Amino acid sequence: MLLAVCSRRPLLDAHLIRLSVRGLFSESGVWERDYKAETRRQVEQWWHGRIQEQWQRDASNPKRDSFYVLSMFPYPSGRLHMGHVRVYTISDTIGHFQRMRGHQVLNPMGWDAFGLPAENAAIERGLDPEDWTKSNIESMRKQLDSLGLCFNWDREVTTCLPDYYKWTQYLFNKLFEAGLAYQKEALVNWDPVDQTVLADEQVDESGRSWRSGAPVEQKLLKQWFIKTTNYAKPLLDALADLPEWYGVKSMQANWIGDCSGCFFNHIMKVDGRDSGEVLAAYTCSPEAVFGAAYVSVLPSHRLLHGSSALKTALLRALRHGRDSLTDVTALNVFTGREVPVVISSKNEFDGHLDTVIGIPESSEEDAELAQSLGLSWISVLKTEEDGTQTLINSDEFTGQSRAEAFNSVTQKARERNAGGYLTSTKLRDWLISRQRYWGTPIPIVHCGACGPVPVPVEELPVMLPKVPSLSGKGASPLKTARDWLRCQCPRCKGPAERETDTMDTFVDSSWYYFRYTDPQNTLRPFERSRADHWMPVDVYIGGKEHAVMHLYYARFLSHFCRDQGMVSHREPFRKLLVQGLIKGQTFRVPETGQYLKKEDIDFSGPEPIQRDTGGRLQVTWEKMSKSKHNGLDPQEVLQQYGLDTMRLYLLYAAPPEQDILWDVKTDAIPGVLRWQARLWGLVTKLRAAREGPETPNPSVLNKRERSEARKIWENKNYAITQYFTILVVFQLASVFSLFCPQINNKVCGSVSVPREVAQDAQKVQELVLNSPLGVRLLSERVIKKAILSPRTALINFLVDE
Secondary structure (H helix, E strand, C coil), rough: HHHHHHCCCCCCCCCCCCCCCCCCCHHCCCCCCCCHHHHHHHHHHHHHHHHHHHHHHHHHCCCCCCCEEEEECCCCCCCHHHHHHHHHHHHHHHHHHHCCCCCECCCCCEEEECHHHHHHHHHHHHCCHHHHHHHHHHHHHHHHHHCCCCHHHHHHHEEEHHHHHHHHHHHHHHHHHCCCEEEEEEEEEEEEEEEEEECCCCCCCCCCCCCCCEECCCEEEEEECCCHHHHHHHHHHHHHHECCCCCHHHHHHHHHHHEEEEEEEEEECCCEEEEEEEEEEEECCCHHHHCEHHHHHHHHHHHCCCCCHHHHHHHHHCEEEEEEEEEEEEECCCCCEEEEECCCCCCCCCCCHHHHECHHHHHHHHHHHHHHHHHHHCEEEEEEEEEEEEEEECCHCCCHHHHHHHHHHHHHHCCCCCCEEEEECCCCECCEEEEECCCCCCCCECCCCCCEEEHHHHCCCCCCCCCCCCCCCCHHHHEEEECEEEEECCCCCCCCEEEEEEEEEHHHHCCCCCCCCCCCCCCCCCCCCHHHHHHHCEEEEEEHHHHHHHHHHHHHHHHCCCCCCCCCCCCCEEEEEEEECCEEEECCCCCCEEECCCHHCCCCCCEEEEEECCCCCCCEEEEEEEEEEECCCCCHHHHHCCHHHHHHHHHHCCCCCCCCEEHHHHHHHHHHHHHHHHHHHHHHHHHHHHHHCCCCCCHHCCCHHHHHHHHHHHCCCHHHHHHHHHHHHHHCCEEEEEEEEEECEECCEEEEEEEHCCCCCHHHHHHHHHHHHHHHHHCCCCEEEEECCCCCEEEEEECCC
């Protein structure tokens, strides 16, 4: 904004800003020599509305190439914090830069509006969660507008509105019809404070809830799951197609695990009769599944503790601490072979498994267990003279090598809907049931005759009803909405009841990026042509805390939509920018751990001390938080320094992916303010020179001044190139790392290196040696060794002197 107002003509090209007036100066006729707070305010006020108007005009131009920049939408808490300001400043800057490059830019905004925080806040205040949430959204929208951010507000989405969650329910039904959404009894993580179920990933390493901090309990409940494990292998393999997911690919791969085995479905029987239970059991040797001797379950398995018809038979056979052979059998749906069920002496299997297939020929441990229980099995592996193994006694797969059979057996199992989806031992299906009110109702009707039946699309959305009161305790609040609860079965028209669990909010956020492409569509979640026009997202910006769960679920949903023919691509996000935190200093009393407020601290000495006692303090940098007294209100910063100053600071203080340390004692914002003042002063001098009575005459310069002027002229192209290099490198989310090359431990300059090769010593060395700096300094020298620092962007060349 500053440059455009300083000049006698706007510096922005007419293609970018088409204004009928020339700027603030041409309106007032008065040039302020000092860049005061009032001047900053006038500059921002002048340009704010005009830039947003131009943004809207350019956004509606379909002739331009598209660019989709997306920042993760916020939960509407009611107040923005500095982390919000940073991420949206980054997305806004990228959006403007791409628009200036001629792109039609989509930079939308919405609200992740369902969830526990709103329900708990409403309970505390005696309010309706809907009223509380809508009020917060209105407040935060005004705060975002005050930041001068150019969002496509005409595409705003709010997950708690029926016109959005109708399509969340539609997608759930699609999953149900595909056999990917199912309900079963399960031992679940129960938060005793929030009175709801937690997914495994919502429990921290110490066994506490990620939100309430309460120790998590185990509870057996009937829950809804989405079979994300069926997509584990495709999601793992597709990471190879995401070269610009810096630092996050490894986190995703680690979360998924090594997809080296699969589950097979089994029909469970007692005394030869079908029990109605279908059990999925895992093996790392699917090619040898025809040689199974038993299926083993843990003593903690749901079948021994829930309402299963198998419970009595299993408990009758249970011998704690011993492998217990039962009268229950498991019929493998794929092989057609029936084997006994064994309750394991172990308390856990690999990863999160609770059911495994025992195949003696692929495991010595399995063979020993089968022999100890007197179980027989069919030999299915033949060792050839060259040491390789081929299958025998394996139906159509007989004669295949183990490697061939691994692929063909799992593929055929998938085709027969009998299992066969490659996954890891550590990955579980996605638990989406929540026993709380403020969430998307699960669109299922429970009928005594038909079982669970999805609500037809023409009857969606299943509206979230009003309930008499909310306590946050006990069973789902939706059970109290009697008129809503009782309904008619869509299939047989008999009496039925609605599902009373609501969906995990991660379901809402797993597809919102699609809805932005077609937010007013009343016939389907989105039109394929519109999604294909914008997707995949060119740059997705958000916090590292969402680098696993949210991204995994969003990727899963995108893969599923591709398989349903709803979009043409699988991966939703082409490039990922994980922005760092804004951390404030915290001051704690070492003896008690108490966090102190700023006014309780004496900063006059070399080290901060407690004002009352004079005691030393424990000083650390932590994520800004009210409870730690290290937060910062963006509105206060905005009022004190102005919008441009705050945005400039957030952009220059650190690369986007790194943390910003906000020092309460040596506040860095005044440094940015001084830079702005110097720039304003430079333009003021330029105006004075232009408007003076005399035309500048180079001949009056002395020898030293002429030499300096010649250097400036000769370096103008270099300066312009460097400016735009820095601009492009930063605005496109730090694609390059700036490496510092040393020669014999002395700093000699820097070279830009693509981030994807920044850890490859050979590639970095080649790029540096082929750069203009490397050619000039190293082309004629003998390099004895090149050392790449593992921690910083530094390479040191040891050469002969």
